Amino acid sequence: MGNGYAGKILKIDLSRKDEISTDPLDMKFAKKFLGGKGFGAKLLYDLLPPKTDPYSPKNPIMYVTGPLTGTLAPCIRYCLVTKSPLTNTFNDTYAGGDFGQELKYAGYDVVIISGKAKKPVYLQIFDDDIQIKDAQHLWGLNTYEIYDVLKSEVNEKTAKVSCIGPAGENLVKFALVDCDLHRQAGRGGAGAVMGSKNLKAVVVRGTNGISVADYDRLEKEVQKISHDMGITDKFFAPKLQAGGTPAIVDFSNEEAVLPYKNFQDQTSDIAENLNDKGQRKSFWLREYGCFACPLHCSKIGMIKKGPYKGTVCDTVEYENVGLLGTNCAVGNVDALAYSQNLCDRLGLDAITTGNIVGFTMECFEKGIITKKDLGGLDLSFGNWKNMMELINMIAYRKGIGNILAEGVMRAAKKIGKGTENFAIHIKGLESPAWAPRGTPGVGLALMTADRGGCHQRSNPVGLEVFGLAWPGGYPTERVSIKGKPDLVIWEQHHYAALYSLLMCEIFSHAGITNESYASLFSAVTGWDATYSSLLSEYGERIWNITRMFNWREGFQREHDTVPPRFKEPLPSGPAKGHKFTDEDINKMLDEYYSKRGWDEQGKPTKEKLIELGLDSMASD
Ligand code: SF4
Structure with missing residues (x-):
């Protein structure tokens, strides 16, 4: 009986061609940090000394999958985790397509790439056959040009490719990593970190299967999700499918x-x-x-x-x-x-x-x-x-x-x-395309997001505009700050758990219920879970790790704020005149920190870290 994990971590140091090794995935680690964002957060915290230059060979770039990757579970992506050259914060960035599944079929839950190659290279991962190959002839190609050249070179049409373009080579601080043409791990400059390592691409082919704890339960849950999507119109499935x-x-x-x-x-x-x-x-x-x-x-x-x-x-x-x-x-x-x-x-x-x-x-x-x-x-x-x-x-x-x-x-x-x-x-x-004047919860979410101005950590715009309650929560008024810390904390835990399972957040608006996430997880791993335990067991723990990473890098309360433009009155629309005042920002932060068990500068307290099983971070 399996548990969804491939069971191996692949480690490659590009500075030393012979430095390729695999470690078994420690199941205690897996059970505590789940996968995706959770794996990446803990590994980056442990591997990277504080204040390391993001372009240092020591800064790893990690390809991370999760227990559901490559199983029947729908809409699973993979993530890249590194320290961002754009923000100097923790950075996790996600892409769909099918690269993550292929990596898992090759036998790896995580690939950790460190070091710096002397000249441009690409990495070929075909099951256990790992090769670092010359990429000087690929350097300068854009992300669309590289696929055919690389696939014919490795003589494997079904191989999946993840690569950088000229922006990554030129260390543009917001360079992305492209995945099989149509999917991009966009935010925070992971492509520039790849460029700093002279790593043009990773090409992967896997032929192994993934075994799960309870296949019948998984199949039934997947059928239920399809059914839920089909019968409901209160979610956005038809709209998202069409448009x-x-x-x-x-x-x-x-x-x-x-x-x-x-x-x-x-x-x-x-x-x-x-x-x-x-x-x-x-x-x-x-x-x-x-x-x-x-x-x-x-x-x-x-x-x-x-x-x-x-x-x-x-x-x-x-x-x-x-x-x-x-x-x-x-x-x-x-x-x-x-x-x-x-x-x-x-x-x-x-x-x-x-x-x-x-x-x-x-x-x-x-x-x-x-x-x-x-x-x-x-x-x-x-x-x-x-x-x-x-x-x-x-x-x-x-x-x-x-x-x-x-x-x-x-x-x-x-x-x-x-x-x-x-x-x-x-x-x-x-900032993302969710301008926050008129929705202070969105503002708080942007202020406290772990990779800077990001809508994928919490984006409560719909709940604020329509005055809807979140699961286990209560309705709030659109331009009021009341209740917004509770709302944002719930949603940050929700997404931290979902991103550790590597579920696509677009799909999460299409009719899948919160209970289905837990059921998919339990069917695959064999570990008991409910939606609420996913949030309290994983979501909150993982959110505190990324906060501790950023704290160690020097980020604190003064950095949890909005740009000056959002302190000017909104010129038009239903919330015309709304702006962020320092008083409102401080009130929201005070309540947010206190409800999280953080001190007034926004540092997780020792008690909170120990409560979350993060004892080793409590003295940092
Ligand atoms: S909802 Fe869209 S982005 Fe998400 S997994 Fe499906 S096709 Fe990909």
């Missing part, structure tokens, strides 16, 4: 949480061109999905007219509609699709790129950056042709692109002239 994440654009625009012109406002007339209907009309051709996903929220398409005609492209996901689209005042849906495609090919995180371009456009509007600074480009809001030029300049660190490649926090510091007042980031990570 993908762009189906959220109308809600976000109507409720004024969609960034416009570098977050100057949170609603815009151009949004309706960019939603699911606009994209379907212009370029969508057919749907596709990740490994074992019954939802298939993604679409493949081709631009049919204009200068980018013939470009094969993906759905422009909600975040990129909000950041490369409305945030830059780009209302041309074909140009938007091309800009996302360009970011993917160059290997740039499109969320951060949309922020950086919006920031540069505002600098241009205010006369702080001129055409001369931009090599002759007119970078007025909405100028999508020149936006493409700027994106290329960033990826290749050309001209002003060299400053912007450092991320908006460092760019604003370098440019000065008051630009820090409209650099939209939290702890150095640029």
Whole structure:
């Protein structure tokens, strides 16, 4: 009888070609930290000395799977964990597709890559056959060009590839890792860490099976999930299936949480061109999905007219509609699709790129950056042709692109002239497309997220706007701060547990019940669990580990805040006039820290760490 785990951790030191080894996965460790985010958080905390430069060979990049990966359980991704060069915080970044499943079939729960190769290499993992191979001929290729070359080189069409583009090679601090063309582990600069190691790609092929504790129970649970998705219309399954994440654009625009012109406002007339209907009309051709996903929220398409005609492209996901689209005042849906495609090919995180371009456009509007600074480009809001030029300049660190490649926090510091007042980031990570004025719970979630301004740690926007209760919780009022710490704490534990199981969060809105997560976990591992025990046993423990990691790096209360723009009154929309005041921020933080058992600076107390079984961290 199995328990879902492959049972091995693969360790590779690129500085020493002969340094490849495997350790058995310690089942006590697995039972305590679950997988995905949990494994990555504990391993990074233990392996990396505090204050290590993210580009040091000592900073590992880890490919992490979980117990459900490669089983019948639907919608499982994998994650990359490292210290972020953009924020210096803990960083976990996720991708769907089927790379994670292949890695598990090759026999590994985790691959830890440290060191730095002397020249460009790629890593070939075919079951037990592990090779570090020359990649000098691949260096310079974009993420789309590399797949065919690499697959034919390893003579294995079914192999799965994860790679970086020119941005990762050039150490752009928000470079992504691309996975089999259509999926990206985007945030926090994992691609730059790979680039710093001269690691261009990882190619994997696995032929082993995964055995689980109770196959019949797993099969029944998967059937129940499909049934729940089919019968309900109170969740978003039909909407997400038909329209993908762009189906959220109308809600976000109507409720004024969609960034416009570098977050100057949170609603815009151009949004309706960019939603699911606009994209379907212009370029969508057919749907596709990740490994074992019954939802298939993604679409493949081709631009049919204009200068980018013939470009094969993906759905422009909600975040990129909000950041490369409305945030830059780009209302041309074909140009938007091309800009996302360009970011993917160059290997740039499109969320951060949309922020950086919006920031540069505002600098241009205010006369702080001129055409001369931009090599002759007119970078007025909405100028999508020149936006493409700027994106290329960033990826290749050309001209002003060299400053912007450092991320908006460092760019604003370098440019000065008051630009820090409209650099939209939290702890150095640029904000997602959920502008928080009018939803203070979203603001608190961004302030306290463990990798900086991130919506994937908690994003209670729907619960706030509709005044809904969370499981075991209570309804709150939209612009009130009352109850928001409780709401955010619940959701942070919920996502920490889900990301340790590596469940796709889009799928989590499609009808799967919270109890199903626990049931899938128990069926696979054979360990008893309920939804509530997943949160209290794993979610809270894992959240405290990442907080301790960041604390050790020097992050504390003063860093848990919002950018100055969100302290200005919101110009329009249902929550017009709302802004974050220092008083509200402090009240929310006081309550949030106290309910978490942290001290007033936001450090987990010894008692809390011991209660969570993290005794070894209690003296740090
Ligand atoms: S819901 Fe979409 S992103 Fe999530 S697993 Fe399915 S296809 Fe992939």
